[in-house]
Amino acid sequence: MxxxxxxxxxxxxxxxxxRTVEAGEHISVExxxxxxxxxxxxxxxxxxxxxxxxxxxxxxxxxxxxxxADIKAGGWVHMHNMKSDYIxxxxxxxxxG
Amino acid sequence: MNAQGYLRPDGRKGIRDVLxxxxxxxxxxxxxxxxxxxxxxxxxHLVGFPGCYPNDYARRMMKALVAHPxxxxxxxxxxxxxxxxxxxxxxxxxxxxxxxxTIVIQxxxxxxxxxEQGRAAVKRVxxxxxxxxxxxPLALSxxxxxxxxxxxxxxxxxxANPAVGRAFDRLVDAGATCIFEETGEMIGCEGPMAHRxxxxxxxxxxxxxxxxxxxxxxxxxxxxxxxGNAEGGLSSQEEKSAGAYVKSGSRPIVGVIKPPERPTIxxxxxxxxxxxxxxxxGFPNISDNAEIVEMIASGAHLTLFTTGRGSVVGxxxxxxxKITGNPETWQRLGEDMDINAGAIFDGSAxxxxxxxxxxxxxxxxxxxxxxxxxxxxxxxxILTYKTFEPSGPGCxxx
Numbered sequence: 255m256x257x258x259x260x261x262x263x264x265x266x267x268x269x270x271x272x273r274t275v276e277a278g279e280h281i282s283v284e285x286x287x288x289x290x291x292x293x294x295x296x297x298x299x300x301x302x303x304x305x306x307x308x309x310x311x312x313x314x315x316x317x318x319x320x321x322x323a324d325i326k327a328g329g330w331v332h333m334h335n336m337k338s339d340y341i342x343x344x345x346x347x348x349x350x351g
Numbered sequence: 352m353n354a355q356g357y358l359r360p361d362g363r364k365g366i367r368d369v370l371x372x373x374x375x376x377x378x379x380x381x382x383x384x385x386x387x388x389x390x391x392x393x394x395x396h397l398v399g400f401p402g403c404y405p406n407d408y409a410r411r412m413m414k415a416l417v418a419h420p421x422x423x424x425x426x427x428x429x430x431x432x433x434x435x436x437x438x439x440x441x442x443x444x445x446x447x448x449x450x451x452x453t454i455v456i457q458x459x460x461x462x463x464x465x466x467e468q469g470r471a472a473v474k475r476v477x478x479x480x481x482x483x484x485x486x487x488p489l490a491l492s493x494x495x496x497x498x499x500x501x502x503x504x505x506x507x508x509x510x511a512n513p514a515v516g517r518a519f520d521r522l523v524d525a526g527a528t529c530i531f532e533e534t535g536e537m538i539g540c541e542g543p544m545a546h547r548x549x550x551x552x553x554x555x556x557x558x559x560x561x562x563x564x565x566x567x568x569x570x571x572x573x574x575x576x577x578x579g580n581a582e583g584g585l586s587s588q589e590e591k592s593a594g595a596y597v598k599s600g601s602r603p604i605v606g607v608i609k610p611p612e613r614p615t616i617x618x619x620x621x622x623x624x625x626x627x628x629x630x631x632x633g634f635p636n637i638s639d640n641a642e643i644v645e646m647i648a649s650g651a652h653l654t655l656f657t658t659g660r661g662s663v664v665g666x667x668x669x670x671x672x673k674i675t676g677n678p679e680t681w682q683r684l685g686e687d688m689d690i691n692a693g694a695i696f697d698g699s700a701x702x703x704x705x706x707x708x709x710x711x712x713x714x715x716x717x718x719x720x721x722x723x724x725x726x727x728x729x730x731x732x733i734l735t736y737k738t739f740e741p742s743g744p745g746c747x748x749x
Contacts, residue, residue: 297505
């Protein structure tokens with residue numbers, strides 16, 4: 255079975271799911287235990303530590319955007335609580351109205 | 352490498368011997384498609400440009416394609432009243448030693464006559480191609496390889512894309528020419544990329560191309576970011592960019608080219624795909640195949656296509672090798688995928704072992720082995736309106 259998550263860079267404050275992670279699942283990241291707040295799919299990100307609105311989201315050791323809401327460690331980090339610092343994106347519901 | 356290529360009269364070497372049937376306006380599309388369908392030959396491919404009004408970029412792209420090293424013969428199908436320079440296109444193919452015929456629907460008497468004449472033209476051009484055929488040994492240093500990602504998700508930047516980067520490093524070290532692209536998907540990576548430039552002028556060209564891309568996409572209203580990217584776990588343009596950028600590997604970037612400019616010496620090139628000037632014709636590239644066609648026009652013999660969500664496309668003219676980084680996509684769409692970089696997740700493969708597998712497959716495909724998309728009959732092609740200024744001398748290796 256694949257490991258639950260991967261930490262891509264030591265500076266990262268998110269980890270990437272290597273498989274679907276179930277709500278309540280305990281995951282060890284470099285010896286620190288985090289608990290998945292909800293079911294999160296392969297390729298999606300979990301907060302490695304508590305994050306606040308305005309914090310940079312760090313993946314690959316680089317900023318991939320800013321938090322727009324507070325979130326606890328183990329929470330799902332995605333477009334509902336973070337945004338690009340460069341340019342907007344669109345979702346399917348925005349396209350189909 | 353144990354592969355035989357096709358030597359062209361201009362000295363370039365191809366890995367396929369394709370007859371292209373090109374419609375020069377949408378009004379000639381049906382006749383051209385029927386000519387290709389009736390040929391019933393996997394090496395007869397349909398290409399074309401739908402627009403009636405002139406476009407210098409499309410004209411130069413089509414000229415590059417009729418003289419592409421994978422192309423052995425050409426049939427142009429014109430309605431007759433469109434603006435495309437069919438005589439110039441035919442003359443260019445002939446100058447490069449390709450047998451070429453032109454069918455003008457309004458002159459030959461309509462759809463039925465054009466299709467009949469097209470069928471006969473296919474036979475004549477095929478006979479000429481057979482008579483012209485010269486096989487020569489191929490080395491990796493003869494190859495131009497492009498890479499693109501499509502249907503990216505949160506796995507792409509971890510598995511498939513860095514594995515292609517490892518393959519690119521091996522190819523560059525072997526003297527091959529490699530092209531990576533979509534400057535709009537490199538927004539946020541301009542700093543590290545400029546550090547890899549082989550010269551200060553190339554570093555300037557890299558930063559300028561990304562600045563242009565950001566301005567252009569901002570005018571369009573959003574980045575090169577599809578809903579499926581978000582469903583696959585990507586949350587921002589710069590997150591997608593960081594994952595896409597690693598396809599380029601780690602070797603110096605020797606130049607920045609615009610389609611259909613050709614690399615001047617072997618090495619790694621960034622392709623600047625974003626039009627110059629005020630946004631005029633909409634999105635830089637409306638779908639993945641528009642980018643694949645641009646790399647082909649710049650000389651790519653084949654393309655490495657990484658995908659997370661699972662693209663199924665191939666291409667006219669040049670084979671596409673599809674590499675998925677997502678083990679679930681490999682399970683679901685394995686029939687369409689050539690390589691499973693998702694195996695890195697469960698530890699049964701490494702970035703280096705997948706990189707090696709990619710280079711092995713490039714050599715096999717160059718030698719004639721079919722990719723999954725070729726076997727499935729995929730021959731996608733799209734060419735639309737764009738505007739480019741020529742690249743300055745500082746964009747190329749000294």
